[in-house]
Amino acid sequence: MAQTVDSEYERSVALLEKLVNENSGTMNLAGVEKVGAMMRAELEPLGFDAVWKPMAEAGRAGHLIATHKGKPGRKRLLLIGHLDTVFELDSPFQTFVRDGEQAEGPGVGDDKGGMVVMLSALHAMHAAGILQDANIEIVLTGDEEDVSDPLEIARADLIAAGKRADVALDFEGLVIDEGKDMGSIARRSSNSWTLTTSGKTGHSSLIFNAEYGDGAVNEMARILAAFRTQLPEPNLTFNTGIVVGGAAAALEDDSLKAAASGKTNIIPSIAMARGDFRTLSEEQTQRTRKRMQAIVDAHLPGTDAKIVFDPGGYPSMPPTDGNRTLLAKLNEVNADLGLPQMPALDPVKRGAGDISFVAGDVDGLAGLGTYSRGDHAPGETVDLDSIRRQAKRAAILMTRLSREQR
Known part of the structure; x- marks a missing residue:
């Protein structure tokens, strides 16, 4: 042979x-x-x-x-x-x-x-x-x-x-x-997710006060930074592939492109991100999802956030x-x-x-x-x-x- x-x-x-x-x-x-x-x-x-x-x-x-x-x-x-x-x-x-x-x-x-x-x-x-x-x-x-x-x-x-x-x-x-x-x-494995954060919009001089809160982009930044510091463990990797935010924002073309508009003096009302994470077992996949969800749920003042995990995946x-x-x-x-x-x-x-x-x-x-x-x-x-x-x-x-x- x-x-x-x-x-x-x-x-x-x-x-x-x-x-x-x-x-x-x-x-x-x-x-x-x-x-x-x-x-x-x-x-x-x-x-x-x-x-x-x-x-x-x-x-x-x-x-x-x-x-x-x-x-x-x-x-x-x-x-x-x-x-x-x-x-x-x-x-x-x-x-x-x-x-x-x-x-x-x-x-x-x-x-x-x-x-x-x-x-x-x-x-x-x-x-x-x-x-x-x-x-x-x-x-x-x-x-x-x-x-x-x-x-x-x-x-x-x-x-x-x-x-x-x-x-x-x-x-x-x-x-x-x-x-x-x-x-x-x-x-x-290969698993994809979409994260959307929201906040109350208004004049930038009002950001961080009791009524207007921290804004959507700061909430997004908090979550992604927490992923980086709280998720790492052996055989797990995670990545944010695209981020967009502003007074208006949207993911387009099957989330491969994004568009946003905003001004420096307007508190952003929406931010969106798309990424993946990879694991070595189904147990690790489920554990990672729960930990990501817990991070997302710990909102900054005046904000909200939602993470959606794609069905299927490798x-x-x-x-x-x-x-x-x-x-x-x-x-x-x-x-x-x-x-x-x-x-x-x-x-x-x-x-x-x-x-x-x-x-x-x-x-x-x-x-x-x-x-x-x-x-x-x-x-x-x-x-x-x-x-x-x-x-x-x-x-x-x-x-x-x-x-x-x-």
Whole structure:
């Protein structure tokens, strides 16, 4: 299998170039579907039955689901990746450019490089005559970078696949920390919130008196400062992404833009903010919400405030014993390949991902894709050589797992 990965390396790079040069920004529905068709054309000759699940009614392209039936009674593997990128049709960053063992392009690492690693590993298993006995289901989502709402519909197929599986392997990017390839046994949640503060407006000379109070902007400042000082704890991060306030203020365009008006001599009547927080467990999520709510409720004189937590959001993938066992098995593969051991990555060092939707039902590992830099920004660059070592790891790990009894 390792020899097959090496011998097909240039084919893998050529496929990556083809995938990258087809724009598949989340909202380019036709482009996402075209990339899905390219992946389908790769998977079906390997014996997978592939189905396209359209999501047009949710404003997204859809998902590719491919199933390979092997020997009954053996473990079922779920492989996860995504077809879309953050680079829409209006982005100036559109083209794959190779420079030796480096290449840049939109989604070259996140997650088209990961899908190429997945295919390289499956080709190696097929060439060795091993794939035919493996029970594998693949879910490639078309909206990982901008998931549609409600999540219960957008991720229904992935969640159902997780309930059928015994092991989940996520082919998003490899993280290297202090020169070491890291194993990802956990991912944090992603939760969004909107905060609105209000106060009594009037002439600025009246601010802070008993009748007019502190004003909406000072109430907003109090709350955000209290978040900073009172919320910190291990594995929790929180961020305020946009703030607006004045005599009039509003969030626009799905809260991505804001507008306000006011004067220096008018007490502001309204302020609004939008942000997120990330946790390692559902218990931490609920605890953080309660603490944020308590801070919001401790109003300054003459003000009011309301915080609304968005429904859904990405759940967490806690670092379970089952996930640690999978990393130990991956490190057995590393030992046999002569590669260094992979320590467990601090979950603070990677973001939310689709594998979290199945983490409550199945043991999993993330970060089996390529190593890349500058993801989500023009100049995103992949280390092409990481295709080889990641595909070898994945092929051998999947082989060993697929031979285990359920």
